[in-house]
Amino acid sequence: MSVKLRLTIMSFFQFFVWGAWLITIANYWFGTKHWEGTQFGAIFATMGIASLFMPTLMGIIADRWINAEKLYSILHFLYAITLFYLPTVDDPQVFFYVILLAMCFYMPTLALSNSISYSALTAGNYDLVKSFPPIRVWGTVGFIAAMWLVNLTGNKATAHQFHIAGAAAVALSIFALSLPKCPPRNTNKESRTFVQTFGLEAFKLFSDYKMALFFIFSMFLGAALQLTNAYGDVFLDEFKFYPKYADSIVVKFSTVIMSISQISETLFILAIPFFLKRFGIKNVMLISMFAWVLRFGLFGLGDPGTGLWMIVLSCIVYGMAFDFFNISGSLFVESSTNSHIRSSAQGLFMMMTNGFGAILGSLVSGWVIEHYFTLSFTDISSLASYLHTEASNSTLLKLVQEHGISLADNGLLSAGIHLKDWHNIWLAFAGYTLIIAILFAIFFKHKHEKAD
Template sequence: MNIKIRLTLMNFMQFFVWGAWLITIANYWFGTKQWDGAQFGLIFATMGFASLFMPTITGIIADKWINAEKLYGILHVLYAATLFYIPQVETPNQFFWTIFLAMCFYMPTISLSNSISYSTLKSSDLDVVKDFPPIRVWGTIGFIAAMWITNLTGSKASANQFYIAGVAALALGIYAFSLPKCPPSKLIEEKSTITQKFGLDAFKLFANYKMALFFIFSMFLGGALQLTNAYGDVFLDEFKLFPIYAESFVIKYSTIIMSISQVSETLFILAIPFFLKRFGIKRVMVIAMLAWVFRFGFFAYGDPQGNLWMIIFSCIVYGMAFDFFNISGSLFVETSTTPKTRSSAQGLFMMMTNGFGAVLGSVVSGWMIQKYFTKAYTNIQSLADHVKATTTDPHLLKFLEDKGISVSGNGDLSRALDVKDWHNIWLSFTIYALAITILFMIFFKHKHTKAEEKAIEAITH
């Protein structure tokens, strides 16, 4: 089989096994399990925790002791086994540790898949810069395909989403052993310190005021990255509480609606060269931050009928918000560091956004939503008032029935039903993103350098 096709299949499956549950896990947590919302933030924090150390550990192993494709396959098999076990978990604490274990196996495979692709393309005398992007874009397509399959099979609130991901991960793990050999490069020097091996010496960059400021803002913006992944689908799904929206397309196919974000992501990548050449790195960063403001703001005022366009636009601007900051930030790091510290600095950038930032955003948002924006209804009439319905409304009763909640003769619910104030949740995220943007514009003083102009010129050609 053509080597490009083989790598394309690997990249497609790499993100398929993540997309099958990442966007819909909140429906399982809040809808099927009815667990506490404050603890849900910790579930998305597991990705940040795992990203802090696992990619480095597996990178060292692949560099010194074992072929990258074999390690990649082993990790996916272990990831699959963990996914198969998730539906058996009965408590939030056990769920946290199980997802954390799954993330410890999965997160390193993202960087390993890139390493395998680079190594294989180079050994086949192909141009990495030219040939890898068209291969990598199939990863996003795989993520979208997984979201659609989970939604169309009626699995977005059930344990089936983990089985779908598990079967695919097992197949990918087995397939990985057939990939071209990527033997250890043994590039890590024996005399390297533990600090150097883990890339922690990059923290010396904090001694530079501008770099320190950039990394701090990266962390705070990274806190916003997982918010819509964590809560976007369940936000749309909970519109079924309102009878006027209960049978709308958005409710039935909320995951497909959310997949517009990933489609947008692939399209905005094509626009980056134009924006960088016209506006420069700092302004592109600011545009990305403003896009996050609109991402949350449109969600705050959107609904499945009259303001459906806001939900659609929110998904569209996500591509700009995500791509523009990640790529312009990476370019800033690339042009502001020396060759000796460049790789470590890029690792630190990823650590601050996907590690510390993800943990910060996930934990704080979970606590904040549960404490300030969630109300527990114990009486059917109070819930009916909330949704502007009556106890005889068939949509409301069906919703309660789907939740496994029976209504007693006196109108009390058998257990409390949590209802979230999504408007103010998204509004608070909007204010947060706007504050970060304004502070960044004020404190991050930056002018173009010749190195940046050269890097931008290279991208645009």
Template sequence: MQFFVWAAWLITIANYWFGTKQWDGADFGVIFSTMGISSLFMPTITGIIADKWINAEKLYAILHILYAATMFYLPQVDNPHTFFWVILVAMCFYMPTIALSNSISYTTLKNGNFDVVKNFPPIRVWGTVGFIAAMWITNLTGSKASANQFYIAGVSALFLGIYSFTLPACKPQNLISEKKTFAQKLGLESFKLFADYKMALFFIFSMFLGAALQLTNAYGDVFLDEFKLFPVFAESFVIKYSTIILSISQISETLFILAIPFFLKRFGIKWVIAIAMFAWVLRFGLFAFGDPSANLWMIITSCIVYGMAFDFFNISGSLFVETSTTPKIRSSAQGLFMMMTNGFGAVFGSLISGWMISKYFTTYYTNIGSLSKYVNSEADNAHLLNFLKNKGITVLQNGDLSRALDVKDWHNIWLAFTIYVLVIAIVFVVIFKHKHTRAEVEAINHL
């Protein structure tokens, strides 16, 4: 349920933004930046609250109920700027629950005398199952471009919040008696790691690669959906069930995670991270040349490759931090790793991509005659008029459109993303120097 309440809209919100609301594409990037902005401070704040004052499961429940309330309110918003602030509030409630869910799980397992290392991964995999289930339900109920996706998220989050009050008690620990500075309490001490050249390089690359994840989440579904402009693809299974097709990416995650120990032992952390980067190159490159017909295999392969791109970087990166820092700041360092990828990286990727796509890769058609390249027959013309009607656009007597139709050049968009990640991957391989250490070998052996 933790990931179900997020995935109900995360992959499909672009269809609502571009298709239903017809809002400006340049503003869309800021929607995904809200996850990064909230990740910069909310997990730390709620972590302190759970450590000192409130049971973690109760705080978790309250946050999900508040998240549900914002989801119910979202469909009432008719202004993109207001929409941004409501989503930001929603993310401030949701993002810290990811860390809290892990904390609650660890505490419950330890209290039950379970082995966390052995027993948590089989539990966590159900998070991916929940993510996939939400994508399928949103698609199969015809909600991927409507406000219903937010209601699905809201209802399920409300249920989760109420249910969470019944979870085993995870009381505030207050175990640390030593006095700490405010900076230490916020985990800011880990920023000292930037004084180490190799760690600084790693965190910078983490930020740039974190941006890539936002690109695929933000634009993957709307990319497939917009093939319906072309009559030859209009009735394609891929377009009707684009969210289900993309869920192959999450299914792939559950499979590639099993291969990580083999790759780490065989190639080491640096090269597994490099493999993840080149997997991102394939992810975007295959999207650039894929289509719902003859090149459908490229889209399917891109979704399969995603599992390697996502898992290999996140797990090997976390392991690098684990083996490169002292126990005193290890937790803070892991938080910094997440902050660079899901915080600064998310903000960077969302804002830059939204601006870039709108300015350089979007054509705004204002007259029906300018759309003639999409028409080769009377049937094509009828399809185009129906397409415009579904977009809420009417053709005036002089041929002008009542509202500009924005068509994105997805081929060059994905190529630009491909080049971006390729440059990062090559630079990483050249300048990031790292060799296996004994600590790494021991950590890998525990996988």
């Protein structure tokens, strides 16, 4: 098997084992476990917490003591074990700690997979610029494939999504042992300071006004990046409570609809070189921010009926919103730092977006949604009024019963039912990103020299 094929398979399953549950875990949390929304925000914060220290720590281990592909194999095996254990957990607090452990094993493999690919391609005398993107794009394909598999097999709200991801992670762990050898590169005994060892020199960049401003805005925009991953699929799924939308394709295939976002990613990557040359890094990042405004705004105004086009367009816009900021941001860091701290600076960029930003967005959004945008209903008539349907509608009664709630006397529900005010939730998120975009345009100064 060729090196490029092996790396392609690795890339496919690297994201398959994540995509099998990342977008659908909200359906499991709210629809199957019926746990609180505030605590769910903490679940997505685990990725940020793990990103603060695990990639750096595992990178040091791979650089000094153990082959990267072996460490990669070990981490995926441990990740699989935690995924298999998740369905046995019935306490949301314990669930948080198990997910956190899973993320501590998984998040470092994102960087390790890149290191393994770069090392193998370089050793094989391949052109990295030409060879790596076609390999990496199969990661997005793997993510999409996992989403489709979970949705089309009816497992988007069940524990089997974790079983699917765990089984694939075990297979990837075994397959990783066949990858090209990637031995430690920094085995010299030269003494290094604590700051040098842990790549903390990059924090000196905060003394530069422009770089400090860039990292701060990266954190605040990073807070928005996880919102659609956390709530997108459950938002579409909750249209099942509206009788006129209950049998729509959006409800039946919500995860497939959401996968349009990942498909869009693969297409917008191709447009980045043109936009960067034409408009410059600052304007491309601004385009990304306004794309986030559209992403959230279209979700807030769309529905599975006449507003279906808005939901689909929102998913298409996601590719621009996600790719344009992440890639142009990393290029800005690359061009604004020297070679001695470049890798650490890239790590700092990821830490601010996927670390601190993700934690901020996950925890704050969970609290805000639970306290200001969650509606509680204790009787069938008030629920029917909110959903704009008749109280005796058999479809509505059936949906309530499917939610695990029976009807008591006089139309009262034996237990309260909670729905999210998604219209205002998404508009609030759109307002947040609009403010970030305006402030970025005003305060971040970066001159672009237009290419000929």
